[in-house]
Amino acid sequence: MGGSVLERFDLDGRAIVVTGGGRGLGRGMAHALAEAGARLMIAARTQSQLDSTAEEIRARGGTVATFRADVTDSKQVDALVAACVREYGRIDVMFANAGGGGGPDVDFWEYPDDAFDHLLATNLKSTFYSCRAAAKAMVEQGGGGVLVATASGTALRGNRNFAYPTAKGGVISLTKSMATMLAGHGIRANCIVPGYVSQTDPKDDQEREQRAQRGAFIPSQRLGEWWELGPLAVFLASEASSYITGETYIIDGGGLAGGLGPIKFRPRHEW
Amino acid sequence: MPKAKSSFFDLEGKRALVIGAEHPHGAAIARAYAEAGADVALAALTADEAVMRIRGVQREVEAMGRKVSTYVMDVMLGKNVEVTMRQIVKEMGGLDIVASCPDLFLAKPIERTSDTELARVMQANFNSQYFVVRHAVEEFRRQQQPGRIVLVTSVLGERGLPNTTAYAAAAGAVVNLVRAAAIEVGPDRIQVNGIALGWMDWMQDRLRPDDEEAQRAVRFIALRRRGRADEVGPLAVYLSSERATRYITGQIFPVDGGLLQHL
Numbered sequence A: 001m002g003g004s005v006l007e008r009f010d011l012d013g014r015a016i017v018v019t020g021g022g023r024g025l026g027r028g029m030a031h032a033l034a035e036a037g038a039r040l041m042i043a044a045r046t047q048s049q050l051d052s053t054a055e056e057i058r059a060r061g062g063t064v065a066t067f068r069a070d071v072t073d074s075k076q077v078d079a080l081v082a083a084c085v086r087e088y089g090r091i092d093v094m095f096a097n098a099g100g101g102g103g104p105d106v107d108f109w110e111y112p113d114d115a116f117d118h119l120l121a122t123n124l125k126s127t128f129y130s131c132r133a134a135a136k137a138m139v140e141q142g143g144g145g146v147l148v149a150t151a152s153g154t155a156l157r158g159n160r161n162f163a164y165p166t167a168k169g170g171v172i173s174l175t176k177s178m179a180t181m182l183a184g185h186g187i188r189a190n191c192i193v194p195g196y197v198s199q200t201d202p203k204d205d206q207e208r209e210q211r212a213q214r215g216a217f218i219p220s221q222r223l224g225e226w227w228e229l230g231p232l233a234v235f236l237a238s239e240a241s242s243y244i245t246g247e248t249y250i251i252d253g254g255g256l257a258g259g260l261g262p263i264k265f266r267p268r269h270e271w
Numbered sequence B: 001m002p003k004a005k006s007s008f009f010d011l012e013g014k015r016a017l018v019i020g021a022e023h024p025h026g027a028a029i030a031r032a033y034a035e036a037g038a039d040v041a042l043a044a045l046t047a048d049e050a051v052m053r054i055r056g057v058q059r060e061v062e063a064m065g066r067k068v069s070t071y072v073m074d075v076m077l078g079k080n081v082e083v084t085m086r087q088i089v090k091e092m093g094g095l096d097i098v099a100s101c102p103d104l105f106l107a108k109p110i111e112r113t114s115d116t117e118l119a120r121v122m123q124a125n126f127n128s129q130y131f132v133v134r135h136a137v138e139e140f141r142r143q144q145q146p147g148r149i150v151l152v153t154s155v156l157g158e159r160g161l162p163n164t165t166a167y168a169a170a171a172g173a174v175v176n177l178v179r180a181a182a183i184e185v186g187p188d189r190i191q192v193n194g195i196a197l198g199w200m201d202w203m204q205d206r207l208r209p210d211d212e213e214a215q216r217a218v219r220f221i222a223l224r225r226r227g228r229a230d231e232v233g234p235l236a237v238y239l240s241s242e243r244a245t246r247y248i249t250g251q252i253f254p255v256d257g258g259l260l261q262h263l
């Protein structure tokens, strides 16, 4: 082992794709990865958001290119990875972060095919496509690399809005399998499991107040902030996590550690 | 009684020891074992009114036509567990099933939890289970027969809650004791499984009736109500029946109305 521990967090010149990098958590990851020295390719469907995130990153001295892609279409995802390789000569890390929830709030037995298919495509198939394309390129360039998927804490508990957590549960499972299958090629795979994280800075006091109220149900007494995903992304992408694979990194202000009662529930029973 | 439709869960001819039978869940497990056809030895953890309580269970089991005996087993010391277990096995003429149900709850802020309190909570809730496994394994091996061990613990072995550091740590220790012991003794056809209780209706010490927040905790249960003791017994029977669960070991099964599924 050479150098200081802080050097192990360096991403100097690493070519990194971040899907869903136009806004939200992906934007937070992209900012931090660029700051750690990575060369980025951020992707999403909304070009204007990609452009504004890229502008912010460049304004801070970062290297970033954008690629418009719908990650539910494997051809577009293959093209995204090809674009990264064209731009930077290689791909070192894939953040398969694009995704999102939603779906109709109907009884389980009424849940329609198209909603279920849509949520699986957006969250699970997209992760598979992104990681498959990245792994193929990584193996072709001689092995080594990192895959990081974004799952969700909802996947680890029961949920009325079930299709999204079901897909995210698949992401966790896929991560473990990828770690096993790809370890021999020097490719690590981990996933990030966010709890409740704000996707933007609050636009006014009213929004700040609403978020404070939602945050009151979390052990840390607040929601996470979009930029708090940054350091975790850097850690997982860098040599700082060189012996970590197949793991789920929960970032949820303590939410999943509790959940047995309301936040103010503090039993007292002394002898 | 209607004739059992399936012999999967039959404990006819089996000899079961229930440790901590003075607790509602222990008593319920003893009754369920007896209903399923087993003879049972009931062990109270302390020599006080616990003994009176297991006498009540004894009468119920007798009424079912099973053989039943009562003991006091101080589980705080390994030697006591060893000696009492030996005596019980001799008097029953063998042993097939051991269920262990200690439960000593303490809820205090960590900075006010003393060494003595921590030691006591660990001894009562964890060390006791360790001794039970150690000596049950010894007895099963001596008989050269398969055996079943069921350790009852808490969902706090998987999750945290303020003021429960000692108790939750002890429960967590039991959870992994189940796994480690199951792996170690599996080759001798001894199976070890755990039951994790959620918020049960007798747990007034954790869900105090005058504590509003405790009452709200019930809403975190998918089934929206506390569990009852009679809802624990069938799982213990399942985990102890030779035909139903011959290939299940090292697992923890919650009886929590879905509490652990709450986000």
Ligand SMILES: NC(=O)c1ccc[n+]([C@@H]2O[C@H](COP(=O)([O-])OP(=O)(O)OC[C@H]3O[C@@H](n4cnc5c(N)ncnc54)[C@H](OP(=O)(O)O)[C@@H]3O)[C@@H](O)[C@H]2O)c1
Binding pocket: A019, A020, A021, A022, A023, A024, A025, A026, A043, A044, A045, A046, A047, A049, A069, A070, A071, A072, A097, A098, A099, A100, A101, A122, A150, A151, A152, A153, A193, A194, A195, A196, A197, A198, A199
């Ligand atoms: N925020 C939270 O509390 C939270 C909690 C758990 C998990 N997550 C996960 O974290 C990830 C990021 O979410 P977020 O909170 O940052 O949400 P967000 O602000 O809505 O951002 C989602 C990003 O993914 C992109 N995206 C969505 N569908 C896409 C598609 N089909 N093709 C290409 N890009 C697509 C979006 O861009 P376009 O719409 O422009 O395509 C956007 O850039 C998601 O996987 C989400 O499920 C978030």
